[in-house]
Amino acid sequence: MKTLIINIKQLIQVEESPRQFVAGEAMAHLGIISDAYLLVEDERIAGFGPMKELDTEAIYAHGDEIKEIDASGRLVMPCYCDSHTHLVYAGSREIEYIDKIRGLSYEEIAKRGGGILNSAERIRKASEEELFEAAFGRIQEIAGFGTGAVEIKSGYGLDTESELKMLRVIRRLKNETPLLIKSTFLGAHAVPAEYKGRQTEYVNLIINEMIPMVANEELADYIDVFCDKGFFTVEDTDRMLNAGMKYGMRPKIHANELDYSGGVQVGVKYDALSVDHLEYIGDEEIKSLMNSETMPTVLPGAAFFLNMPYSPVRKMIDAGLPVALASDYNPGSSPSGNMKFIMSLGCINYKMLPEEVVNATTINTAYAMGVQQETGSIAVGKLANFYITTPLPGIEYLPYAYTANVIETIFLKGEQY
Numbered sequence: 001m002k003t004l005i006i007n008i009k010q011l012i013q014v015e016e017s018p019r020q021f022v023a024g025e026a027m028a029h030l031g032i033i034s035d036a037y038l039l040v041e042d043e044r045i046a047g048f049g050p051m052k053e054l055d056t057e058a059i060y061a062h063g064d065e066i067k068e069i070d071a072s073g074r075l076v077m078p079c080y081c082d083s084h085t086h087l088v089y090a091g092s093r094e095i096e097y098i099d100k101i102r103g104l105s106y107e108e109i110a111k112r113g114g115g116i117l118n119s120a121e122r123i124r125k126a127s128e129e130e131l132f133e134a135a136f137g138r139i140q141e142i143a144g145f146g147t148g149a150v151e152i153k154s155g156y157g158l159d160t161e162s163e164l165k166m167l168r169v170i171r172r173l174k175n176e177t178p179l180l181i182k183s184t185f186l187g188a189h190a191v192p193a194e195y196k197g198r199q200t201e202y203v204n205l206i207i208n209e210m211i212p213m214v215a216n217e218e219l220a221d222y223i224d225v226f227c228d229k230g231f232f233t234v235e236d237t238d239r240m241l242n243a244g245m246k247y248g249m250r251p252k253i254h255a256n257e258l259d260y261s262g263g264v265q266v267g268v269k270y271d272a273l274s275v276d277h278l279e280y281i282g283d284e285e286i287k288s289l290m291n292s293e294t295m296p297t298v299l300p301g302a303a304f305f306l307n308m309p310y311s312p313v314r315k316m317i318d319a320g321l322p323v324a325l326a327s328d329y330n331p332g333s334s335p336s337g338n339m340k341f342i343m344s345l346g347c348i349n350y351k352m353l354p355e356e357v358v359n360a361t362t363i364n365t366a367y368a369m370g371v372q373q374e375t376g377s378i379a380v381g382k383l384a385n386f387y388i389t390t391p392l393p394g395i396e397y398l399p400y401a402y403t404a405n406v407i408e409t410i411f412l413k414g415e416q417y
């Protein structure tokens with residue numbers, strides 16, 4: 001089956017030779033073709049270029065059935081990759097939202113048994129089926145916002161059975177939705193109530209029981225630790241990453257959200273695919289990230305929602321680093337998976353240019369979840385995951401019109417969604 005999209009006003013994020021990610025000064029540049037066509041064959045991108053180079057005779061020569069779409073006045077964007085979410089959860093946490101409005105901090109709420117432990121209580125009571133249904137709804141929601149690939153973490157179970165339950169839900173989402181999904185084991189999200197005051201024993205449980213069982217069922221692509229003030233120490237993190245690596249789980253770390261925690265450095269030490277949050281980043285952290293293969297990932301939704309200090313994104317890009325932006329979709333610190341809004345926050349709060357936020361939410365997040373060979377840009381051979389906008393002036397309009405729904409048609413794996 002072929003689909004030919006013609007008269008595209010701007011075809012965005014095209015790559016002749018696909019890159020791993022985009023860093024530093026290059027983040028301000030995007031491959032854009034004006035008045036373009038895009039050819040899809042089965043689930044992949046088969047060709048693209050300027051309309052004047054479109055060889056219709058060659059495309060129609062084999063007598064195949066071809067669906068043609070006229071995209072006059074419209075843009076075509078690769079689908080977002082959202083490389084950091086916790087979208088398997090049971091129940092929302094708007095009561096804590098009120099506590100926050102009244103002035104309690106994230107740490108204070110966590111100390112009172114709110115926060116992650118609140119979600120843990122609920123997830124333990126929920127059935128796998130209930131969790132699947134709720135998460136499936138959220139997948140449909142984010143697909144409608146233009147996300148085509150998503151990483152999903154466990155971390156609200158905090159006991160072996162409930163962590164496995166979450167990961168099995170993610171496995172089902174992988175099999176039953178057209179999105180490209182990666183799963184991450186985050187048993188070290190918080191110390192559960194029954195281990196209060198016995199953190200090391202909980203870390204031992206993760207190392208000796210959870211990691212081997214997760215690996216045995218091949219339930220996780222990656223391993224994550226919340227390495228931060230009041231949560232897990234660098235020493236705990238070092239031990240858990242070491243154990244995970246033995247089973248081939250590459251780290252993706254929650255780091256430096258609440259303090260200069262050492263999380264970035266320990267992540268780089270274990271060749272983490274990404275270190276995420278990064279509100280507290282100084283020269284030491286930047287130095288450690290330079291010449292590493294670790295993607296610095298900022299979560300503007302969480303910083304916005306919790307009123308946290310903003311990560312020094314300009315300083316990181318100016319130093320030559322790549323930056324990725326993900327949603328952190330979760331019930332506590334970022335109850336939204338809208339990546340277009342994340343782009344707007346990137347521009348407004350972090351002073352990123354529209355071109356930079358497009359790179360940060362497509363190719364760089366694809367790298368941060370290990371799917372850059374498959375998606376993250378418009379390139380021949382990559383999955384046909386893209387959306388066609390409503391008629392728009394140009395790429396800058398996307399982050400500018402920060403609540404407008406600009407999506408007209410979505411393609412996932414070559415099929416209209």
Ligand code: NIG
Nearest residue numbers: 115116226302328330332333
């Ligand atoms: O990424 N920072 C740690 N974990 C989550 C929050 C989870 C929650 O509050 O439920 C985050 O923001």
Ligand code: FE
Nearest residue numbers: 084086254328
């Ligand atoms: Fe998170």
